[in-house]
Amino acid sequence: MIVLALCLESCCFATIFTLRLCGxxxxxxxxxxxxxxxxxxxxxxxxxxxxxxxxxxxxxxxWLSP
Known part of the structure; x- marks a missing residue:
């Protein structure tokens, strides 16, 4: 399950990174x-x-550390 979550997360990160830098x-x-x-x-x-x-x-x- 963790591997599946990481695979899906890797696609999301690339999309978010590109969209945030646009413009x-x-x-x-x-x-x-x-x-x-x-x-x-x-x-x-x-x-x-x-x-x-x-x-x-x-x-x-x-939770005090961050």
Missing amino acids: LGRHTKFGEYLLLAAISGGMVFTPIMEAIVDKKGAATWA
């Missing part, structure tokens, strides 16, 4: 930076949240 003109590079920063936030905050849950034992504290 930005001279701000296209800045738009790219913002989109990539938003995506990589999930890569950074997920392990931090997991460590907090493992240490504190409650998911409530983990």
Whole structure:
């Protein structure tokens, strides 16, 4: 199920990325930076949240990290 979800998500990401950059003109590079920063936030905050849950034992504290 996870593989199927990731396959469907990969198609959506390419479409969203293209549509968001369309029409930005001279701000296209800045738009790219913002989109990539938003995506990589999930890569950074997920392990931090997991460590907090493992240490504190409650998911409530983990939501303070983002």
